[in-house]
Amino acid sequence: MRTPNEKKLIAKYWWMGGSGAMLLGSGLAVLLHGSKMKEVNEDPWFWVSTGGFALIMSGLSFIGDANRFRTMADVLQELDRREKLPKH
Template identity: 85%
Template structure:
């Protein structure tokens, strides 16, 4: 049985992981769009590509936070199991 604290960490894991995956995929799409704009010599290609790169890095940060929440939940479960006689 999961404790309330562990459920909260698992919920954060799913939210941050899902948001991170969505941002990462969106960033890749925007970055590729900026690359296509560069090929056609369109003016704002640099800023669009920079925005795509920022989305990618933000998504990776969210995925890293999700990993942290999952690790904390696993450590909490292990500590609770050790406390039980």
């Protein structure tokens, strides 16, 4: 059974991980769109591609934070498990 703190961390993990995956995928799509714009010589291709890179980096940052929340939840669970072990 998870403690309330662990549940909060796991919820943050799912929200940040899902948001990060969405941003990462959106960034890839925008970056590819910018690449196609460059091929046909459309003017704002540079800014569209730059926006795509920004979305990708934001997504990676969110995924990194999600990993941190999951690790913190696992550490709390391990500490709770160790407290319940019989002492020698």
